[in-house]
Amino acid sequence: MTVAHVTGAARGIGQAIAFRLAEDGHDVAVSDLASMSEELEATRAKIESTGVRSIALTGDVSEHDSVRSLVSDTAAQLGSLDVMVANAGIAQTKALLDVTPEEFDKVLAVNARGAFLCYTEAARQMIEQGSGGKIIGAASIAAHKGFPLLGVYCSSKFALRALTQAAAQEWAPHKITVNAYCPGIVDTTMWEEIDHDLGEINQVGKGESMKAMAAGITLGRVSTGDDVAKLVSFLAGPDSDYITGQSILVDGGMIFV
Ligand SMILES: NC(=O)C1=CN([C@@H]2O[C@H](COP(=O)(O)OP(=O)(O)OC[C@H]3O[C@@H](n4cnc5c(N)ncnc54)[C@H](O)[C@@H]3O)[C@@H](O)[C@H]2O)C=CC1
Numbered sequence: 001m002t003v004a005h006v007t008g009a010a011r012g013i014g015q016a017i018a019f020r021l022a023e024d025g026h027d028v029a030v031s032d033l034a035s036m037s038e039e040l041e042a043t044r045a046k047i048e049s050t051g052v053r054s055i056a057l058t059g060d061v062s063e064h065d066s067v068r069s070l071v072s073d074t075a076a077q078l079g080s081l082d083v084m085v086a087n088a089g090i091a092q093t094k095a096l097l098d099v100t101p102e103e104f105d106k107v108l109a110v111n112a113r114g115a116f117l118c119y120t121e122a123a124r125q126m127i128e129q130g131s132g133g134k135i136i137g138a139a140s141i142a143a144h145k146g147f148p149l150l151g152v153y154c155s156s157k158f159a160l161r162a163l164t165q166a167a168a169q170e171w172a173p174h175k176i177t178v179n180a181y182c183p184g185i186v187d188t189t190m191w192e193e194i195d196h197d198l199g200e201i202n203q204v205g206k207g208e209s210m211k212a213m214a215a216g217i218t219l220g221r222v223s224t225g226d227d228v229a230k231l232v233s234f235l236a237g238p239d240s241d242y243i244t245g246q247s248i249l250v251d252g253g254m255i256f257v
C-alpha cells in the first residue's frame with residue numbers, strides 16, 4: 001500500500017486526483033487552506049468510504065512550517081509518504097502594467113514557492129524512507145506558452161516546470177521521479193474566476209471568454225478534473241517509472257510541442 005498526499009484537494013482538479021488515487025488503491029492524505037475545512041472533510045469522508053485510509057490536513061503551501069507539518073503528519077499518521085501531488089495553486093488575470101509587485105509576489109508565493117516547498121519537503125521524507133517516490137506538480141499549458149492577461153500566472157508555471165526538470169535530475173539517485181501535469185482549460189472554480197475577470201477586462205458576458213479559449217481545443221470540449229486525474233494516476237503508478245523531469249500536456253490538443 002502506498003501513501004499519497006494531494007494539496008489543494010478540497011475541490012476542483014485536486015479533489016478529482018485524490019478520488020482517482022484512492023480508486024487506484026493508495027491511502028490518501030488531502031490538504032487545503034483552513035478556510036476550506038468543510039469541503040476538505042467531505043472529500044476525506046468520500047475517499048474513506050471507498051475502503052482506503054484517508055486523513056485531512058490544513059495548511060498553506062506558501063508557508064514552510066505548514067508544508068513541513070503536512071509532510072510529517074502524513075508520514076506519522078499513514079506510515080509513509082510515497083506520492084506527493086503539489087496541486088494547490090491560484091490564478092491571476094490582469095494586464096502586466098496593472099500588476100503590483102505585491103500581487104506578483106502573492107502568485108509566485110503560492111504557485112512557485114509552494115511547489116518548491118512541497119517538492120523539497122516531500123523529497124526529504126522520501127530520501128529518509130529510502131524507497132524512492134513520485135513527486136508530481138501542477139503545471140499548465142501556461143508552463144509552455146505565455147498568455148496575455150495571465151503573464152504572472154504563466155511565470156509561476158514556467159518556474160514550476162524548470163523546478164521539475166532540476167529536481168528530477170537531483171533526486172534520480174534516490175529513485176524519486178519528478179513530473180508535472182499540464183492541463184488546458186478545466187471547468188473548475190479557478191476557470192470561473194478567470195472567465196469573470198477576462199469578461200470584465202474585455203467587456204464580454206459570462207462564459208464568453210471560456211468559450212473563446214475553448215474554440216482552440218482540438219478535441220472540441222473543455223477538460224474535466226477526471227481527464228487530468230487519469231494522467232496523474234499514471235504518473236503516480238509504476239507504469240511511469242521510466243519517465244522523469246517531464247511536464248506533460250493534457251489539454252485536448254491546445255498547444256503542440
Ligand atoms: N482550472 C484550469 O483550467 C487549470 C488549472 N491548473 C492548475 O491546477 C491546479 C488546481 O486548479 P483548480 O482545481 O482549477 O483550482 P481551484 O481554484 O478550483 O482549486 C484550487 C485549490 O487550491 C487551494 N489553495 C489555494 N491556495 C492555497 C494555498 N496557499 N495553500 C493550500 N491550498 C491552496 C484552494 O483552496 C482550492 O481548494 C492549480 O495549480 C492550477 O494552477 C492548470 C491548468 C489549467
Ligand SMILES: CC(=O)C(C)=O
Nearest residue numbers: 091140141142184185
Ligand atoms: C488556469 C490555467 O492554467 C489556464 C491555462 O487556463
